[in-house]
Amino acid sequence: MTIRLSKRYGFAASHRLHSPALTDEENRETYGKCNNPHGHGHNYEVELTVRGTVDPVTGLVVDLALLDILAEQQFLAPFRYRNLNEEVPAFRTTVPTTENLGLEVDRRLRENWLNVFPNGGPCLEMVRIRETDRNICEISAKAEKAVLRAEEKPGT
Amino acid sequence: MVISKRVEFSASHICRSAQLTDAENERVYGPAANPLGHGHNYVVDVAVEGDPDPVTGMILDLKRLREILEDKVLNVYDHRLLNREVEPFDTVVPTLENIAIDIWNRVAPHIGGHARLYAVKVYETSELSVEYQGEI
Numbered sequence A: 001m002t003i004r005l006s007k008r009y010g011f012a013a014s015h016r017l018h019s020p021a022l023t024d025e026e027n028r029e030t031y032g033k034c035n036n037p038h039g040h041g042h043n044y045e046v047e048l049t050v051r052g053t054v055d056p057v058t059g060l061v062v063d064l065a066l067l068d069i070l071a072e073q074q075f076l077a078p079f080r081y082r083n084l085n086e087e088v089p090a091f092r093t094t095v096p097t098t099e100n101l102g103l104e105v106d107r108r109l110r111e112n113w114l115n116v117f118p119n120g121g122p123c124l125e126m127v128r129i130r131e132t133d134r135n136i137c138e139i140s141a142k143a144e145k146a147v148l149r150a151e152e153k154p155g156t
Numbered sequence B: 001m002v003i004s005k006r007v008e009f010s011a012s013h014i015c016r017s018a019q020l021t022d023a024e025n026e027r028v029y030g031p032a033a034n035p036l037g038h039g040h041n042y043v044v045d046v047a048v049e050g051d052p053d054p055v056t057g058m059i060l061d062l063k064r065l066r067e068i069l070e071d072k073v074l075n076v077y078d079h080r081l082l083n084r085e086v087e088p089f090d091t092v093v094p095t096l097e098n099i100a101i102d103i104w105n106r107v108a109p110h111i112g113g114h115a116r117l118y119a120v121k122v123y124e125t126s127e128l129s130v131e132y133q134g135e136i
Helices: A024-035 A064-079 A098-116 A141-155 B022-033 B062-077 B096-110
Strands: A002-015 A040-053 A123-132 A135-140 B002-013 B038-050 B115-125 B128-132
Touching: A002 A064, A002 B096, A040 A064, A040 A098, A064 A098, A098 A123, A098 A135, A123 A141, B002 B062, B002 B115, B038 B062, B038 B096, B062 B096, B096 B115, B096 B128
Parallel strands: none
Antiparallel strands: A002 A040, A002 B128, A040 A123, A123 A135, B002 B038, B038 B115, B115 B128
């Protein structure tokens, strides 16, 4: 019986949106207030949606204690109360937009998913990241494949 | 096209499987395994799919949907101890997953006309939800 479960987590962090590939003027135009050189912060929310079958004995689709540990290890502890640009290696080279932050959370979870939930366990269907109530980004499993293909291209 | 309606109920439950030992139950369900039970304010989003009726402009009369949910779900679940008072939870563990499946089974046969049941999403807290779309 296929079912989806969603669990929401939160962390607070600061960031600055500034691309080294753009001029200062272009950065100001592109990112507006988010380009403030001193940075600013958000209470981020990350909702993870997993899909799988309900275990007939436990009635559960996923061991929530394991999902909580994975979330804590992969993005809550590393991002909580951090300056994302300065303290998270991925954002020394990519701009910590909601999109890139979502992709980083997604990448970290997928890299470690099979260690926690071996084949046949629940799969990660969606990462939804909320920077504010009005600014939400979704990364679905399908989009993830599309992004990987796009990233592979320059190297080939 | 999908339209959804939200209803709420409060109920208590105990998450323990008869097929697991006490230690296993406590590991699997954590505090939810408390044999004395605990409760939640559940929020249920019921989504129906279909084309709007050319005359009424509606997929399904939402008053009718409200009546179905009152009759088949809220009257059965609200302010109950699910394990003792709601079948099938005398034998099935009333996890959020099994609650969503049971609500689907109770509602689906009563959605007719232009509409079919599309999804049942149940929130146990604002942080935790389950969505069931029937046998896919």
